[in-house]
Amino acid sequence: MQDNQQQAYDRGITIFSPDGRLYQVEYAREAVERGSASVGVRTADGVVLAANRQTRSPLIERESIEKIHAVDDHIGVGSAGHVADARKLVDIARQEAQVEHLRYGQPVGVEALTKTLTDHVQQYTQTGGARPFGVALLVGGIENGEPRLFETDPSGTPYEWQATAVGGGSDEIRSFLEAEYDPEMDLAGGVTLALGALGQVQNGIDADSVEVATVDTESEQFRTLPADEIAAHLEETDIGGDEA
Amino acid sequence: MTDIPGGRTSRDPYEPELASFRETDDQTAPDADSVAKTGTTTVGITTEDGVVVGTDRRASLGGRFVSNKNVVKVEQIHPTAVLTLVGSVGGAQSFVRSLRAEASLTEKRRDEPLSIDALATLAGNFARGGPFFAINPILGGVDDEGSHVYSIDPAGGVMADDYTVTGSGMQLAHGTLEGEYDPAISIGEAETLAARAVHAATERDTGSGNGLVLATVTEDGVDIEEYDDAEELL
Numbered sequence: 001m002q003d004n005q006q007q008a009y010d011r012g013i014t015i016f017s018p019d020g021r022l023y024q025v026e027y028a029r030e031a032v033e034r035g036s037a038s039v040g041v042r043t044a045d046g047v048v049l050a051a052n053r054q055t056r057s058p059l060i061e062r063e064s065i066e067k068i069h070a071v072d073d074h075i076g077v078g079s080a081g082h083v084a085d086a087r088k089l090v091d092i093a094r095q096e097a098q099v100e101h102l103r104y105g106q107p108v109g110v111e112a113l114t115k116t117l118t119d120h121v122q123q124y125t126q127t128g129g130a131r132p133f134g135v136a137l138l139v140g141g142i143e144n145g146e147p148r149l150f151e152t153d154p155s156g157t158p159y160e161w162q163a164t165a166v167g168g169g170s171d172e173i174r175s176f177l178e179a180e181y182d183p184e185m186d187l188a189g190g191v192t193l194a195l196g197a198l199g200q201v202q203n204g205i206d207a208d209s210v211e212v213a214t215v216d217t218e219s220e221q222f223r224t225l226p227a228d229e230i231a232a233h234l235e236e237t238d239i240g241g242d243e244a
Numbered sequence: 245m246t247d248i249p250g251g252r253t254s255r256d257p258y259e260p261e262l263a264s265f266r267e268t269d270d271q272t273a274p275d276a277d278s279v280a281k282t283g284t285t286t287v288g289i290t291t292e293d294g295v296v297v298g299t300d301r302r303a304s305l306g307g308r309f310v311s312n313k314n315v316v317k318v319e320q321i322h323p324t325a326v327l328t329l330v331g332s333v334g335g336a337q338s339f340v341r342s343l344r345a346e347a348s349l350t351e352k353r354r355d356e357p358l359s360i361d362a363l364a365t366l367a368g369n370f371a372r373g374g375p376f377f378a379i380n381p382i383l384g385g386v387d388d389e390g391s392h393v394y395s396i397d398p399a400g401g402v403m404a405d406d407y408t409v410t411g412s413g414m415q416l417a418h419g420t421l422e423g424e425y426d427p428a429i430s431i432g433e434a435e436t437l438a439a440r441a442v443h444a445a446t447e448r449d450t451g452s453g454n455g456l457v458l459a460t461v462t463e464d465g466v467d468i469e470e471y472d473d474a475e476e477l478l
Contacts, residue, residue, distance in 0.1 A: 095261070099262055
């Protein structure tokens with residue numbers, strides 16, 4: 001009986017349950033939690049995005065697993081959940097970033113871009129026949145010279161963070177970040193912290209099983225870290241696989 | 245075209261994806277004398293190591309009144325490419341904005357910049373498919389295949405060359421370049437040659453003048469310098 005009742009409320013996303021919940025949106029959050037984690041860290045001189053890119057087969061080309069995406073020169077996005085849903089949102093973000101250049105001749109702000117994305121995601125929680133986005137994003141970049149880091153979730157709510165994670169084990173990672181985060185740290189410290197955070201839920205991290213990108217305040221350019229740089233950061237910490 | 249929200253807005257290759265060109269109904273075509281034109285002399289020269297693009301700095305009304313004396317008529321539109329503004333200032337600026345936005349979008353999607361040939365095709369498509377921009381720019385850039393300059397005409401014609409000139413002073417600048425150009429020249433020599441060509445035109449063409457801008461494009465990027473007087477480079 002209980003089951004039947006709940007089923008009725010999760011048939012459509014536009015139907016509230018009597019206790020005010022949108023089951024489809026909550027299921028979408030579960031989809032995010034099933035994805036492997038992405039971490040974002042804001043430091044004094046830039047933003048770091050890091051993601052787990054573990055493969056399910058040694059035959060898969062690792063480069064084809066993309067969880068961190070450049071959106072514009074000064075903004076990147078990390079994702080967790082449905083990759084296909086993430087790609088769709090990333091393309092919307094890329095278009096919106098260029099529309100800002102066309103319309104106003106200036107780079108889009110990280111906050112404005114995040115809110116364009118969350119407004120889009122929100123439409124999918126209130127429109128009949130649609131399904132919510134099964135993905136959470138971390139939007140990191142530089143705005144007016146300052147590093148900014150935002151999260152979007154399947155309900156379409158924007159949050160701003162100093163450091164956070166989305167995806168599998170994000171609660172555990174966040175506890176780690178709450179204990180270790182220092183707002184004064186530099187970008188290199190941010191990369192090390194982000195890798196340490198991924199190490200909380202991912203065994204045997206090596207340079208090939210993670211993806212790291214930064215946007216620093218000096219160049220204001222999105223940059224993907226090459227494997228040797230990631231390896232150097234891993235060496236600095238003691239995460240490099242020995243706990244596996 | 246697609247009706248799915250958030251779907252790509254345009255599948256028409258002659259139109260920008262981000263914002264469609266709108267044909268004006270033309271009952272209010274602007275008075276030709278009140279539209280700023282660059283008149284202009286713009287020169288593009290390829291060398292082994294990169295491209296040099298030179299322009300004058302004058303904007304004029306009907307070629308008879310100097311409406312601006314320090315226009316930078318060459319703009320970066322790509323990590324390693326520039327476009328000159330020739331003809332209607334408004335048409336050229338709008339064209340530059342569209343091309344830059346579309347090239348950036350494609351670069352982010354593909355994780356590598358467009359080739360210069362692809363960029364030239366895109367520019368030709370926009371010139372051909374959009375409203376009449378009244379422009380005649382030069383596209384100069386560097387990619388894996390080397391240095392390239394293209395002239396793009398108002399009807400969307402795209403022609404590659406070793407060196408090219410557009411604008412009201414083109415005959416004068418060509419007179420300098422013809423016979424002087426050598427594919428083996430260095431970038432420094434190409435800068436001097438571009439300066440001489442633009443200088444010759446600014447001396448005799450009323451639509452060109454007020455100094456010089458030089459853009460140097462190499463595989464490392466774009467450098468744009470302004471000069472009040474071309475003499476210092478000759």
